[in-house]
Amino acid sequence: MTVTITPLTEREFFDWYGVFAEYATNAGVDATDEQVMRVWTALQKPGAYAAVAHDESGSVVGFVHAVPFERLLQGDGGLQLEDLFVAPAHRGQGVATALLEHVRGAAESRGHEFLRWAAHDDDAAVRALKEKFADAAGGWVLQSVPVA
Template sequence: MPLIRPPRPEDRPAWERLYAGYAAFYRVDQTPEMRARVWGWVIDPAHEVEARLAVAPDGALLGLAHFRPFARPLSASTGGFLDDLFVAPEARGQGVARALIEALRAETAARGWSVLRWITADDNVPARVLYDSLAQATRWLTYDARP
């Protein structure tokens, strides 16, 4: 199993490669400036967005997870939202995604959050097989309205 830990300043180049791979997977145009902004968020302890990295015994980064708290007014609670989860292609099938999610579930419990929630594309079948083994799919559809 990989070590799951917060990012360190020296992780930036490897994190950028992983995050660029994540953007490419979802066919999202992402610039170096966008990655720089997100990196600034995840290493700033005052920012709401945090990260966990999956690290191999040799120190190579295998995967990343970005998460944050979110208010749940209807239940008068706070939940955790997993925004981004990505595993390097060469590390897939080795339990890296499961380890990242389980680490975030532990964070959820430690922080007293009521739920850990995430979304994925409906055609992301390999990920959905894992997600179905770890969590319950909801009946909610997601909508995006442009400003």
């Protein structure tokens, strides 16, 4: 399958929304209109980056969302990959790899040193992507710690 990756534009909102709703459902989240608009608004903020994957017919079949972060001690930063999704019918065809390559290129063009990505290791496809893209992370592991 040939896939084209482009930065997300305002005119693609409804196409993106359809795939985003599928992503939320697959993640077990009931995405309300308010939540969807919160995500959309966050993607419009300076420094944020979002791209969509189009199949041969021009349909949106996946997306990637990233937001900037800073490392205070080092005085640098990068992009934090927040969401990466490919519609189930298009998985196993290189779409996720193309999306990761694209957002990595966007990070590089912005002068960032790296792209940070936190993902569950219980998915074989995610593990394969991490192995393909991640080099030595210096032993750092990003963890989520509940505060309430």
